[in-house]
Amino acid sequence: MYLDMARPLSNAKRNAILATATSAIAASGLAASTKAIARDAGVGEGTLFVYFPTKDDLFCELYLELKADLTRAIAADYPKNEDVQTRLKHLWDHFVGWGLKNPEKRDALRRLAVSEKVSQVKDHAEDETCASIASMIEADLSSGLLRVQPIEFLSGTIQALGDMVTEMIARDRTKADEYLNLGWKTLWGAISAR
Amino acid sequence: MYLDMARPLSNAKRNAILATATSAIAASGLAASTKAIARDAGVGEGTLFVYFPTKDDLFCELYLELKADLTRAIAADYPKNEDVQTRLKHLWDHFVGWGLKNPEKRDALRRLAVSEKVSQVKDHAEDETCASIASMIEADLSSGLLRVQPIEFLSGTIQALGDMVTEMIARDRTKADEYLNLGWKTLWGAISAR
Amino acid sequence: MYLDMARPLSNAKRNAILATATSAIAASGLAASTKAIARDAGVGEGTLFVYFPTKDDLFCELYLELKADLTRAIAADYPKNEDVQTRLKHLWDHFVGWGLKNPEKRDALRRLAVSEKVSQVKDHAEDETCASIASMIEADLSSGLLRVQPIEFLSGTIQALGDMVTEMIARDRTKADEYLNLGWKTLWGAISAR
Amino acid sequence: MYLDMARPLSNAKRNAILATATSAIAASGLAASTKAIARDAGVGEGTLFVYFPTKDDLFCELYLELKADLTRAIAADYPKNEDVQTRLKHLWDHFVGWGLKNPEKRDALRRLAVSEKVSQVKDHAEDETCASIASMIEADLSSGLLRVQPIEFLSGTIQALGDMVTEMIARDRTKADEYLNLGWKTLWGAISAR
DNA sequence: CATGAATGAGCATTCATTCAT
DNA sequence: CATGAATGAATGCTCATTCAT
Numbered sequence: 001m002y003l004d005m006a007r008p009l010s011n012a013k014r015n016a017i018l019a020t021a022t023s024a025i026a027a028s029g030l031a032a033s034t035k036a037i038a039r040d041a042g043v044g045e046g047t048l049f050v051y052f053p054t055k056d057d058l059f060c061e062l063y064l065e066l067k068a069d070l071t072r073a074i075a076a077d078y079p080k081n082e083d084v085q086t087r088l089k090h091l092w093d094h095f096v097g098w099g100l101k102n103p104e105k106r107d108a109l110r111r112l113a114v115s116e117k118v119s120q121v122k123d124h125a126e127d128e129t130c131a132s133i134a135s136m137i138e139a140d141l142s143s144g145l146l147r148v149q150p151i152e153f154l155s156g157t158i159q160a161l162g163d164m165v166t167e168m169i170a171r172d173r174t175k176a177d178e179y180l181n182l183g184w185k186t187l188w189g190a191i192s193a194r
Numbered sequence: 195m196y197l198d199m200a201r202p203l204s205n206a207k208r209n210a211i212l213a214t215a216t217s218a219i220a221a222s223g224l225a226a227s228t229k230a231i232a233r234d235a236g237v238g239e240g241t242l243f244v245y246f247p248t249k250d251d252l253f254c255e256l257y258l259e260l261k262a263d264l265t266r267a268i269a270a271d272y273p274k275n276e277d278v279q280t281r282l283k284h285l286w287d288h289f290v291g292w293g294l295k296n297p298e299k300r301d302a303l304r305r306l307a308v309s310e311k312v313s314q315v316k317d318h319a320e321d322e323t324c325a326s327i328a329s330m331i332e333a334d335l336s337s338g339l340l341r342v343q344p345i346e347f348l349s350g351t352i353q354a355l356g357d358m359v360t361e362m363i364a365r366d367r368t369k370a371d372e373y374l375n376l377g378w379k380t381l382w383g384a385i386s387a388r
Numbered sequence: 389m390y391l392d393m394a395r396p397l398s399n400a401k402r403n404a405i406l407a408t409a410t411s412a413i414a415a416s417g418l419a420a421s422t423k424a425i426a427r428d429a430g431v432g433e434g435t436l437f438v439y440f441p442t443k444d445d446l447f448c449e450l451y452l453e454l455k456a457d458l459t460r461a462i463a464a465d466y467p468k469n470e471d472v473q474t475r476l477k478h479l480w481d482h483f484v485g486w487g488l489k490n491p492e493k494r495d496a497l498r499r500l501a502v503s504e505k506v507s508q509v510k511d512h513a514e515d516e517t518c519a520s521i522a523s524m525i526e527a528d529l530s531s532g533l534l535r536v537q538p539i540e541f542l543s544g545t546i547q548a549l550g551d552m553v554t555e556m557i558a559r560d561r562t563k564a565d566e567y568l569n570l571g572w573k574t575l576w577g578a579i580s581a582r
Numbered sequence: 583m584y585l586d587m588a589r590p591l592s593n594a595k596r597n598a599i600l601a602t603a604t605s606a607i608a609a610s611g612l613a614a615s616t617k618a619i620a621r622d623a624g625v626g627e628g629t630l631f632v633y634f635p636t637k638d639d640l641f642c643e644l645y646l647e648l649k650a651d652l653t654r655a656i657a658a659d660y661p662k663n664e665d666v667q668t669r670l671k672h673l674w675d676h677f678v679g680w681g682l683k684n685p686e687k688r689d690a691l692r693r694l695a696v697s698e699k700v701s702q703v704k705d706h707a708e709d710e711t712c713a714s715i716a717s718m719i720e721a722d723l724s725s726g727l728l729r730v731q732p733i734e735f736l737s738g739t740i741q742a743l744g745d746m747v748t749e750m751i752a753r754d755r756t757k758a759d760e761y762l763n764l765g766w767k768t769l770w771g772a773i774s775a776r
Numbered sequence: 777c778a779t780g781a782a783t784g785a786g787c788a789t790t791c792a793t794t795c796a797t
Numbered sequence: 798c799a800t801g802a803a804t805g806a807a808t809g810c811t812c813a814t815t816c817a818t
Contacts, residue, residue, distance in 0.1 A: 237779085
């Protein structure tokens with residue numbers, strides 16, 4: 001199968017680069033150097049460019065991966081047969097939970113999100129997150145329990161409040177329970193019909 | 195706070211640099227070069243450093259100015275004698291309005307907010323915004339109309355939803371009225387007691 | 389000369405690499421990358437180094453091949469039984485003709501000729517061209533029709549004027565006939581005894 | 583006059599860079615690094631780019647300067663009142679003399695002349711050399727002493743033969759007188775009417 | 777005070793070459 | 798033999814900052 005292939009591209013290396021880039025961006029912002037990323041990933045400087053043709057490409061791909069990771073996290077174990085509130089609570093808990101469990105990923109995602117360079121792939125990634133949420137919630141928009149609204153508005157509300165709460169908890173972990181709860185009440189009030 | 199600093203001579207130059215930096219950051223992110231900022235501000239490369247000892251200082255000061263500008267905008271014409279809802283509606287309209295009227299300032303603020311460099315002054319700036327909102331709303335937290343919550347949580351909710359709505363409107367101006375309205379309902383639902 | 393070298397298997401690949409290198413050098417100069425040459429030749433990056441141990445070796449060999457190609461071109465159909473003028477006219481026409489018919493080869497040859505890297509093989513190649521011309525003209529140097537001069541001086545004159553005329557025609561093809569003719573008169577005046 | 587100028591650009595530095603670039607190109611070809619040129623010129627790496635925005639600009643300017651230097655050299659002390667032959671001999675001697683007295687300049691000029699990068703400025707430089715020669719010789723083209731021909735053809739012939747002879751002498755200095763003389767006879771035969 | 781020439785550390789990227797497959 | 802992933806030295810260029818003018 002690979003008889004004529006000199007050496008296959010290594011998924012392990014690619015992932016190491018992406019993981020290291022996440023930490024580097026969390027630590028130093030978008031100014032994180034490719035040299036440092038390669039070194040910390042345990043590959044040669046030039047190897048990084050075998051996997052990602054430019055630094056911008058690396059950052060775009062990383063953005064997509066992180067967004068996909070988050071999207072996957074909120075979809076995992078989704079209790080599709082429960083009532084809306086239960087299901088939304090799942091989204092809430094998992095959204096905030098992902099950020100708290102993966103502080104570097106969260107930080108890198110925040111920084112990448114404001115870069116001009118990733119703006120081209122941003123809409124696409126947002127569409128995927130939104131589509132994922134849509135598949136879980138859209139049907140409920142006509143149930144009367146939720147305020148009628150475009151699905152991307154609903155998706156945006158969840159993410160905006162989720163980000164805020166994650167950030168506040170990250171600054172003071174002792175408030176985790178209180179803010180997670182308060183945040184959930186806030187979200188439910190924000191999007192429910194009444 | 196800076197009253198006792200030795201102020202350089204020309205406030206006009208200082209302001210030109212800050213205004214140009216805003217545009218430059220909106221256009222090129224934090225990588226905007228001091229050379230380009232100085233050139234577009236109409237001053238010499240070295241002059242910039244007469245007014246701001248380092249690039250980081252410039253960016254920190256700019257962050258504070260932009261945050262103060264926004265805080266001032268939401269406090270202007272505040273209808274202090276009206277009922278809570280009217281007053282919050284004022285906050286909401288002015289918060290989103292500022293972002294829509296000043297897209298470069300808004301963009302620069304977003305980018306500066308995620309920089310490691312400004313994180314030192316960020317808490318302080320947030321305190322000021324929060325204090326401003328507190329002075330307008332705090333008393334109502336015990337009125338029963340709003341959900342009991344820390345004032346910074348309330349402040350964070352307003353800003354999180356305001357940012358999201360501004361962003362969505364900025365992407366599609368035809369939705370301005372619809373989203374401003376929907377956003378207000380969302381905010382009110384998010385923070386009211388019932 | 390290379391009869392005793394261990395010849396690699398495929399002459400087709402070797403020739404493809406040499407031909408592609410010619411185009412690449414004509415297009416990008418000596419900075420043409422081995423990667424691009426290999427790609428355009430349809431072989432793997434590493435394969436190039438199976439046929440030529442280093443880039444410099446490739447360029448040296450290419451120089452020799454191009455020079456030999458030119459030398460072969462002027463020797464083809466040589467009218468050895470005609471008078472000096474006819475025979476020199478043959479040299480002239482074929483020398484300029486080769487450059488006009490093979491613009492990439494000519495361009496690559498020009499560029500290779502000024503490289504430090506090929507200087508080691510240059511004298512040898514020049515000797516061969518010169519020897520070829522010598523075999524055709526040398527006897528005439530004592531005929532009284534040509535100015536008495538070292539054969540390499542004569543050879544150099546033909547090449548210098550030939551290069552110049554080829555270049556000028558290449559820049560404006562409409563002057564081909566005029567310049568070819570004028571060039572021939574110039575050459576004959578340059579080397580004839582009177 | 584320079585009251586508002588921080589520091590004037592230094593012609594000495596600019597010339598040092600150009601002179602050093604000449605040596606560097608003579609030694610290493612167009613691959614000569616900007617770092618090495620700056621170092622040997624005694625200026626900072628970045629300083630080179632204050633005087634020449636890119637490496638290509640440096641090389642183009644250098645080409646023009648060298649060509650102008652050569653053009654100036656052949657025009658110096660031109661015996662405008664002598665007969666054609668004497669004046670052409672002056673051109674010949676000075677052309678070859680410049681190359682022999684300035685081997686690095688000559689070498690650098692040769693290498694720069696084949697670079698794609700300088701091709702844009704090449705025609706212009708050639709025009710100047712040609713115009714200079716034209717101003718010295720053009721009138722004689724109708725005298726009957728010289729073969730009727732475009733002035734650029736005549737200019738090309740002088741340069742082609744001059745380059746060849748310079749090169750040959752450079753390889754073996756003991757032949758200087760012989761080749762200079764032989765070259766002159768060759769040139770005169772090449773361009774004279776009979 | 778205002779200016780921009782001067783600087784060298786730092787950057788993303790390229791490249792000839794090696795070698796595991 | 799053929800391949801292309803792997804590599805780190807080298808490159809052209811940028812940039813925040815300094816300081817002579």
